[in-house]
Amino acid sequence: xxxxxxxxxxxxxxxxxxxxxxxxxxxxxxxxxxxxxxxxxxxxxxxxxxxxxxxxxxxxxxxxxxxxxxxxxxxxxxxxxxxxxxxxxxxxxxxxxxxxxxxxxxxxxxxxxxxxxxxxxxxxxxxxxxxxxxxxxxxxxxxxxxxxxxxxxxxxxxxxxxxxxxxxxxxxxxxxxxxxxxxxxxxxxxxxxxxxxxxxxxxxxxxxxxxxxxxxxxxxxxxxxxxxxxxxxxxxxxxxxxxxxxxxxxxxxxxxxxxxxxxxxxxxxxxxxxxxxxxxxxxxxxxxxxxxxxxxxxxxxxxxxxxxxxxxxxxxxxxxxxxxxxxxxxxxxxxxxxxxxxxxxxxxxxxxxxxxxxxxxxxxxxxxxxxxxxxxxxxxxxxxxxxxxxxxxxxxxxxxxxxxxxxxxxxxxxxxxxxxxxxxxxxxxxxxxx
Ligand code: NAD
Ligand code: UGA
Numbered sequence: 001x002x003x004x005x006x007x008x009x010x011x012x013x014x015x016x017x018x019x020x021x022x023x024x025x026x027x028x029x030x031x032x033x034x035x036x037x038x039x040x041x042x043x044x045x046x047x048x049x050x051x052x053x054x055x056x057x058x059x060x061x062x063x064x065x066x067x068x069x070x071x072x073x074x075x076x077x078x079x080x081x082x083x084x085x086x087x088x089x090x091x092x093x094x095x096x097x098x099x100x101x102x103x104x105x106x107x108x109x110x111x112x113x114x115x116x117x118x119x120x121x122x123x124x125x126x127x128x129x130x131x132x133x134x135x136x137x138x139x140x141x142x143x144x145x146x147x148x149x150x151x152x153x154x155x156x157x158x159x160x161x162x163x164x165x166x167x168x169x170x171x172x173x174x175x176x177x178x179x180x181x182x183x184x185x186x187x188x189x190x191x192x193x194x195x196x197x198x199x200x201x202x203x204x205x206x207x208x209x210x211x212x213x214x215x216x217x218x219x220x221x222x223x224x225x226x227x228x229x230x231x232x233x234x235x236x237x238x239x240x241x242x243x244x245x246x247x248x249x250x251x252x253x254x255x256x257x258x259x260x261x262x263x264x265x266x267x268x269x270x271x272x273x274x275x276x277x278x279x280x281x282x283x284x285x286x287x288x289x290x291x292x293x294x295x296x297x298x299x300x301x302x303x304x305x306x307x308x309x310x311x312x313x314x315x316x317x318x319x320x321x322x323x324x325x326x327x328x329x330x331x332x333x334x335x336x337x338x339x340x341x342x343x344x345x346x347x348x349x350x351x352x353x354x355x356x357x358x359x360x361x362x363x364x365x366x367x368x369x370x371x372x373x374x375x376x377x378x379x380x381x382x383x384x385x386x387x388x389x390x391x392x393x394x395x396x397x398x399x400x401x402x403x404x405x406x407x408x409x410x411x412x413x414x415x416x417x418x419x420x421x422x423x424x425x426x427x428x429x430x431x432x433x434x
Contacts, residue, residue, distance in 0.1 A: 001025070001183060004077040006103045008035060008066060010046060010262070010329070011120060011151050012083035014158040017051060020058035021163075022187035027065045027073035039066040047328035047355040050159040074110040079184055081149075082107075082131075083120045086266075093269035095124050104131045108138035116180045118147045122207050122267055124274045128171065128200040145177030148200045150207035155261070156326030167194045171203020208274070211267040212285045217252040218259045219288045222295055225255035225432025235432030236414060255432045257338065257386060257412045258295035260323035262331040265292070296334045299412055300341030306410050306429040307382050312346030315405070317380040319373055320387025320413075321364075322356035330359040334412075335386045339364050352376040354389050374403055382408035388415050397424040 001024045005016040008030040020026040030036050035045050044052045058064035067073065074080055084099035100121055107117055117135065119128055132146040148171035153161035168185055172178045178197060185195065225235040235255045243250030268289050275282040304311050323333035339349055343366065351367040353360060361369065370376035373392060377383045377400055385392055393415055401407045407426040414430050421428040
């Protein structure tokens with residue numbers, strides 16, 4: 001099949017490369033000429049394990065192409081995916097659909113013959129209807145079906161998630177489009193990935209409900225962690241104790257500094273706004289948004305407390321800046337709010353991250369960025385483990401203690417064992433292990 005992927009970001013590039021790997025002919029279109037130029041030169045603009053090999057292999061076998069020009073590939077395509085960004089709209093938290101609508105209009109101008117247009121971007125319920133309306137207004141004669149096919153991949157494990165999904169959700173309103181979508185995902189039917197066909201609006205809502213539920217699970221365990229700290233209980237044991245109940249499940253119960261990333265924060269906010277608009281408020285999700293926002297600054301207060309009540313004039317080393325390991329994505333990373341609060345309290349900050357420094361520099365230009373974790377802690381008054389990259393899981397505690405000016409270790413991901421760190425002479429503060 002011939003597929004056009006509009007948007008070559010985290011989702012478009014991964015999906016495009018994987019569809020090409022299934023044997024489809026894929027053209028990724030992006031309005032960012034720098035990105036397209038890099039991709040055509042064989043460079044990958046993001047850090048995502050396994051992606052480089054996928055892109056290289058499929059380019060070489062002439063199944064994967066990159067361009068800024070949408071016209072030709074859309075005219076030839078059987079299926080056009082929209083995978084552009086849907087960030088929070090400034091001021092009101094709703095999803096900004098301007099990129100989706102712009103793409104829909106442009107697609108309409110160039111489609112030729114029957115074409116299935118698929119929204120892969122995360123969009124509020126009802127957006128498929130709007131996309132269809134926009135396209136038919138732009139060109140009343142077009143023969144298109146508009147489908148919703150939300151994406152559930154996680155950054156850092158994106159290729160694996162795309163190729164071995166827990167489920168594929170296809171929101172479709174007609175039989176013709178359903179058959180085409182079956183063909184697009186046929187290579188995955190062989191792997192017996194469950195495919196759920198629903199109406200378009202249902203598919204759109206499944207995506208938000210899914211992200212909001214996961215964000216709720218994280219927020220729930222984070223509040224339990226606070227309670228554990230007050231009561232002397234251990235949140236990791238609580239998580240295991242509840243998670244072994246199959247109805248609850250052990251995943252997404254790691255207490256930490258609050259969820260971040262390109263999706264949970266914006267998608268929970270957008271769901272809250274959609275629910276208000278339809279006069280069916282999601283009060284649980286409203287609380288999740290508020291609790292998580294508050295948590296990030298409370299993590300900074302934890303650091304201040306660990307430093308004896310003040311960080312004014314002190315140097316704090318932050319290890320791990322991205323919102324999670326194995327990505328270079330800094331969008332809404334808890335490290336940003338923590339850094340802002342510590343800076344406001346008078347601290348000087350140093351930072352290290354295995355892959356995120358290029359993006360981090362753009363959002364936190366004042367941090368002093370270091371080449372290694374050990375350089376980062378040298379002479380510092382405290383080290384804060386913010387993101388649990390593998391590189392920080394087995395730090396040499398003897399060396400760390402020698403390098404720090406004051407041996408304070410704040411472990412916001414509960415990577416270390418208290419007894420061991422304290423045995424090395426540190427003041428150790430973790431999350432919810434009272
Ligand atoms: P991104 O910002 O990394 O990529 C979007 C790309 O679209 C950019 O490269 C941009 O230049 C391009 N673009 C914008 N308008 C365009 C247009 N009219 N024509 C061509 N290209 C255009 O975004 P992302 O992280 O890939 O997310 C895309 C969508 O997928 C969002 O709705 C997001 O919520 C959803 N999603 C993301 C993830 C994830 O892990 N990042 C997972 C599941 C779903
Ligand atoms: C998330 C979902 O997991 C994907 O299914 C979804 O497709 C994607 O959002 C999206 O819609 O974009 P992602 O944001 O890449 O994926 O990362 P997650 O692994 O879900 O982590 C999100 C945040 O929650 C991170 O800040 C992480 O540190 C935090 N988290 C996660 C916890 O604090 N505790 C946990 O137990 C799990």
